[in-house]
Amino acid sequence: MESITVGLAERSYQIFFGAGTLEGIGIACASLSLGKQAAVVTNPLVGSLYFQPVQRALVEAGFQVHRIDIPDGEEYKNLDTLKLIYDRLIEEGLDRGAFIVALGGGVVGDVAGYAAASYLRGISFVQVPTTLLAQVDSSVGGKTGVNHEKGKNLIGAFYQPLMVMVDVATLSTLSDREYLCGLAEVIKYGVVLDRQLFDFLESHAERLLARDTECLLKVIRSCCSLKAGVVAQDERETGLRAVLNYGHTFGHAVESLTGYGRFKHGEAVAIGMVQAAKISEAMGYGQRGETERIVALVKSLGLPTELPEFRAEEYAEALMHDKKVKSGGINFVFNKGIGDFLIARVTDLSFLLKTCGIGG
Ligand code: NAD
Ligand code: GLY
Numbered sequence: 001m002e003s004i005t006v007g008l009a010e011r012s013y014q015i016f017f018g019a020g021t022l023e024g025i026g027i028a029c030a031s032l033s034l035g036k037q038a039a040v041v042t043n044p045l046v047g048s049l050y051f052q053p054v055q056r057a058l059v060e061a062g063f064q065v066h067r068i069d070i071p072d073g074e075e076y077k078n079l080d081t082l083k084l085i086y087d088r089l090i091e092e093g094l095d096r097g098a099f100i101v102a103l104g105g106g107v108v109g110d111v112a113g114y115a116a117a118s119y120l121r122g123i124s125f126v127q128v129p130t131t132l133l134a135q136v137d138s139s140v141g142g143k144t145g146v147n148h149e150k151g152k153n154l155i156g157a158f159y160q161p162l163m164v165m166v167d168v169a170t171l172s173t174l175s176d177r178e179y180l181c182g183l184a185e186v187i188k189y190g191v192v193l194d195r196q197l198f199d200f201l202e203s204h205a206e207r208l209l210a211r212d213t214e215c216l217l218k219v220i221r222s223c224c225s226l227k228a229g230v231v232a233q234d235e236r237e238t239g240l241r242a243v244l245n246y247g248h249t250f251g252h253a254v255e256s257l258t259g260y261g262r263f264k265h266g267e268a269v270a271i272g273m274v275q276a277a278k279i280s281e282a283m284g285y286g287q288r289g290e291t292e293r294i295v296a297l298v299k300s301l302g303l304p305t306e307l308p309e310f311r312a313e314e315y316a317e318a319l320m321h322d323k324k325v326k327s328g329g330i331n332f333v334f335n336k337g338i339g340d341f342l343i344a345r346v347t348d349l350s351f352l353l354k355t356c357g358i359g360g
Contacts, residue, residue: 001016001017001018001021001024001028002016002017002018002217002221003015003016003017004017004221004224004225004228005228006140006141006160006228006231006232007228007232008160008231008232008235011160013160013161013162013163013164014163014164015139015140015163015164015166015224015228016028016163016164016165016166017135017165017166017167017168017217017220017221017224018166018167018168018217019167019168019169019213019217020167020169021165021166021167021169022050022053022054022057022128022165022167022169022170023053023057024057024165025054025057025058025101025126025128025165026056026057026058026059026060026061026062026063027057027061028163028165029058029061029063029099029101029126029163030061030062030063032124032126032162032163034063034097034099034124034162035095035096035097035098035099036062036063036064036097037063037064037066037092037094037095037097037098037099038058038063038064038065038066038098038099038100038101039066039067039068039088039089039092039094039098039099039100039101040054040055040058040065040066040067040068040100040101040103041068041069041070041085041100041101041102041103041104041108041111041112041115042067042068042069042070042103042104042108043069043070043071043072043104043107043108044069044071044072045072046072046103046104046105046108046130047067047069047103049130049170049173050103050128050130050170051067051103054101054103054128055067058101066088066092066094068084068085068088068089070084070085070108070111070112072107073107074107074147074260076107077107077110077111077146077147078146078147078148079146079148079155081111081146082111082114082115082118082146085111085112085115085119086115086119089115089119094119094123095120096120096123097123098123099116099123099124099125099126099162100112100113100115100116100119100123100124100125100126101125101126101128102116102125102126102127102128102129102139102161103128103130104128104129104130104131104134105129105130105131105133105134105138105178106129106131106133106134106137106138106139109127109129109134109138109139109144110138110143110144110145110146110153110156111144111145111146112125112144113125113127113142113143113144113145113159113161114144114145114146114155114156114157114159116144116159117144117156117157117159118157122159124162125159125161125162126161126162126163126164126165127139127140127161127163127164127165128164128165128167129164129166130167130170130171130174131171131174131178131179131181131182132171132174132178132179132181132182132183132185132186132216132220133178133181133182133185133265133266134182135166135168135171135182135220135224136182136185136186136189136219136220136223136224136227137185137223137227137244139161139164139166140164140224140227140228140231141160141227141230141231141235141241142158142159142160142161142231142235143156143158144156144157144158144159145157158235158236160235164224166220166224168213168216168217168220169213171211171216172211176302177264178264178266179211180266180267180301180302180303181264181265181266181267182266183208183266183301183302183303184247184266184267184269184270184273184298184301184303185223185266185269186201186219186223187201187270187273187294187297187298187301187303188244188246188247188269188273189222189223189226189227190297190338190339191246191273191277191294191335191338191339192243192246192333192335192339192340192341193226193230193243193339193340193341194222194226194339195338195339195340196339197219197222197223197226198293198297198338198339200218200219200222201219201297201301202293202296202297202300205297205300205301208301209301209302227244230243230244239343242331242333242343243333243341243343245333246273246276246333246335246341247269247270247271247272247273247274247275247276247333248269248272248333249272249275249276249319249322249330249332249333250268250271250272250275250276250307250319250356251265251268251269251270251271251272251273252268252272252318252322253272253315253318253319253322254268254271254272254307254308255268256318256321257308257310257314257315257318258308262308263304263308266303267303267304270298270303270304270305271304271305271306271307273294273298274294274295274298274305275307275352275355275356276332276333276334276335277290277291277294277295277335278291278355278356279332279334279351279352279355279356280334280335280336282351282355283334285334285335285336285337285342286335286336286337286338287337290335290337290338293338294335294338307356307357307358310358311359312353312358312359313359315353315358315359316349316353319349319352320349328347329345329346329347330345330346330347330349330352331343331344331345332344332345332346332352
C-alpha cells in the first residue's frame with residue numbers, strides 16, 4: 001500500500017491509499033498501538049455500503065467494534081449529533097484506550113473527529129474518507145468540528161488523526177454530483193499549488209469523469225502530498241494554510257446567498273475559483289490565457305462557472321460576513337497564473353464586484 005507522511009513531529013501520521021485498502025484497515029490499526037475498542041462512526045448510507053468490510057477487517061485484527069450511526073447531511077453537522085456520539089460512547093463504556101474510526105465523507109470526518117478530540121479530553125481517531133472531497137482534503141490536516149446556527153464550523157478543534165486510510169474503490173458508489181464537487185477541490189490544488197497537476201487534469205478530464213482508478217490514484221496522491229506539505233508548515237492556519245481557501249470567498253457568498261440549498265459546496269467553490277481567476281488576472285497576476293484555461297477546465301469537469309443573480313449590495317454583504325474578513329478587509333487568495341498564489345488583504349469591494357461583472 002502506498003503512503004504519504006504528514007510531518008508534524010510527534011503528531012505525524014501516514015495517509016495510506018490504494019484501491020481495496022479497506023481490507024487492510026485492521027492490520028493498519030493494529031500497527032498503531034491502539035486499545036481494543038473501536039467505535040466506527042458512519043451514517044446509514046455509507047454504513048450500508050462499507051461498514052461490514054471495515055468491521056470484518058477490524059475484528060480479524062482483534063478489535064471489538066461498536067457502530068455509531070449519525071444522520072446523513074450537512075444540516076446534522078451540529079451539537080445534537082455530537083451529543084448523540086458522546087451518549088453512545090458513554091453507553092458502550094468506552095474508555096481512554098478506545099478509538100474512533102470516521103467512516104464517511106467530510107461531515108462524518110469533521111463530527112467524529114471533534115468527538116474524538118473532546119471525549120474524555122481526547123481519544124485517538126483514524127479517518128476513512130469515502131468521498132473524493134474527503135479523500136483529497138477534509139480527512140487530512142486535523143480540522144474537526146461542527147456548525148452553529150450562526151455559521152459553519154464555528155465550534156471545533158485542530159486535532160490530527162493517527163492515520164488516514166483512503167480507498168479509491170469507495171468512490172464507485174458516490175453520486176455524480178458529489179464526485180464532481182470533489183473534483184472542484186482537486187482543481188483548486190492545481191490552480192494555486194501545482195501547475196503539473198493542472199496540466200494533468202486538463203489532459204485527463206475524460207478519464208477522470210469516468211472515475212478511472214489509475215487516474216484517480218495519481219490525483220489523490222498529488223492532492224494529499226500538497227495538503228500534507230501545507231499542513232506540515234502551517235497546521236493552525238496562521239498564514240500559508242489559507243491558500244486552501246482559494247475560490248472560497250465568492251464560493252461562501254454564493255452558498256449563503258442561495259440559502260445553502262441550490263449549490264453544493266464544491267459547485268460554489270468552482271464558481272468562486274472562476275471569480276478569483278478573473279480578479280487575479282485583473283490585478284495583473286499571471287499571463288494571458290490562463291483564466292480561460294481555468295474556466296475551460298472547470299467547465300470540462302462538469303462544474304458551474306456563472307455567479308447566480310443577486311444585487312451588488314447583496315454580494316457585498318455576503319462577502320463581508322465571511323470568516324476570512326478581518327478588520328474590514330478580505331484576506332483574498334489570488335492565483336498567480338497557474339500553479340502559484342498570493343494572499344493579500346482586499347479592502348476595495350467594488351473592484352472585486354466590478355471585475356466579476358456584479359452590479360453592471
Ligand atoms: P458529505 O460528508 O455530506 O458526503 C456527501 C454525501 O455522500 C453524503 O450523503 C454521504 O452519505 C454520501 N457518501 C459518502 N461517501 C459515499 C460513498 N462512498 N458512496 C456513496 N455515497 C457516499 O460531504 P463531503 O463533500 O464529503 O464533505 C463536506 C463537509 O466537509 C462539509 O461539512 C465541509 O465543511 C467539510 N470540510 C472539511 C474540511 C476539513 O479540513 N476538515 C475541508 C473541506 C470540507
Ligand atoms: N480545507 C481547508 C483546510 O484544511 O485548511
